[in-house]
Amino acid sequence: MKKFITPLVLVAIAAAIGFTLFKNKQEMEVKAEQAMKTSESIPVRTEVIKKTEHKISFTSNGTFEPSQELTLKSEANGKVLKIYKKKGDYVRKGDVIAKLDDELIQSELSIAEVKLSQNQKDLGRYENLAGTEAITEKQLEEIRNATKMAESQVKMNRKRLANTVITAPISGYINEDYIEIGTLMSPGMNVVDIVNVKPLKLVVNVSEMEIARISEGDTVGVKVGVLPEKDFTGKVSFTSNKGDASLRYEVEIALEEETEQIKPGMFAYASFSYPAEEAILIDRKALANGVKNPEVYVVEHGKAVLKKVKLAQVGDNKLVLLDGLKEGEKLVTSGLINLKEGTAVSEL
Known part of the structure; x- marks a missing residue:
């Protein structure tokens, strides 16, 4: 009897499991159908x-650059005799930086001046005799040409002499020097690098939409990366007329305040602000x-x-x-x- 009851129990259990699975499947199908309806939108x-x-406002970042910078080169031959300014010194336009040996040029200039003086005397004498048969037109023309050549020779030697005194073409700081006492110079050799940081200029790049609003003279707010607690102002001093490959346009902003804390190469932000529009x-x-x-x-x-x-x-x-x-x-x-x-x- 027990052996007969056991299979019946197993069949009942199997039937219960099958019914449960069937019911779960129906519920899942209903939920899926509801989800499909929900996902229709x-x-x-x-x-x-x-x-x-x-309000139209935008910010662009860039770096500070000196308003002027150049590498001063020698225009003369000669040995460096004296150095008046060195690396780190501030120079004004026209200040003497160095002096080259000019002894040979002085001698050549003296000879040229003597020749010119003699030619000028000869020319005056020839011109006085021009109305007579004492000289020919050809002789008069030759002395005139010789006088002009002598004048040119004097001018050339005076220029060479002036070039032995090396002066600053702009005001600024000497950022690097390339000479020592005794250095033998020739035309084209580097003397010093000069940078003028008064005023400093901040160079940024802006989009085509932004450049259309910017004009020279606009006031701009400036924040320097290493001086976050300070606010500076500047004025737009230049806007480029041509964009780069990514349609960005260069804008230069002259810093109004003079400060020793800001150096060329430092990073900063420029904030542009314009009246509101619709x-x-x-x-x-x-x-x-x-x-x-x-x-x-x-x-x-x-x-x-x-x-x-x-x-x-x-x-x-x-x-x-x-x-x-x-x-x-x-x-x-x-x-x-x-x-x-x-x-x-x-x-x-």
């Missing part, structure tokens, strides 16, 4: 496209494919429609709409992850 958040008044602003998060190839979704008749747009950046997260959308359209601002062209959407 994707929930998104939207905002109506409209113009708003916004425009359509789009949040960067609404872009479907990034800034390089900007596209956004709008809702039309309950479906997502992908549109190409033209934008300009005016802040870290805000973009100005230049073309591609109209006022009144509904822009999808969140829920873009699963969107495709024509996807049904439901607005939250």
Whole structure:
């Protein structure tokens, strides 16, 4: 009897398990069907496209550069006899930096001046005799040419003599020197590097949208990386007329304050600010494919429609709409992850 009851129990257990699995399957199918119905439309958040008044401000970073810098080169031959200025010294335009040996040039100049004096006397005598038969026209022409050559020789030697005194062509600090007493110089050899940091200029690069607003003379706020507690101001002194390969334009800002704390090569931020104006602003998060190839979704008749747009950046997260959308359209601002062209959407 016990052997007969055991198979019946097993059959009952198996039937109970099968019924439970069947019921679970039905419940899963119902849930899947409900999920399918729910996923027929994707929930998104939207905002109506409209113009708003916004303050135009943007920041660009760059580095400080001296207003002038050059490498002074020798224009004369000769040995360095004296050095009046060295590395680290401040020089004004015209200050003597070094003196070269000029003994040979002085001698050549003296000889040239004697020749010129003699030629001038001869020319005067020949001109007095020009109306007589004592000299010919050819002789008079020859003494005139000789006098001109002598004058040129004197001028050349005076210039050579002046070049032995090496002077600063601009004001500034000597950043590097290349000479010592006894150095034998020749034309084209480096003497010193001079940098003029009064005023310093901050060089930054801005976008095509930003350069259109910037004018020479605009006042700009400046923050220096190593001096975060201080605020400086400057004025735009130059804007480039041609952009680089990435359509960035160079802007130079002359710093108004003079300070020894800021050095050429230091990093800084320039803050530009202009009066408010009306425009359509789009949040960067609404872009479907990034800034390089900007596209956004709008809702039309309950479906997502992908549109190409033209934008300009005016802040870290805000973009100005230049073309591609109209006022009144509904822009999808969140829920873009699963969107495709024509996807049904439901607005939250």
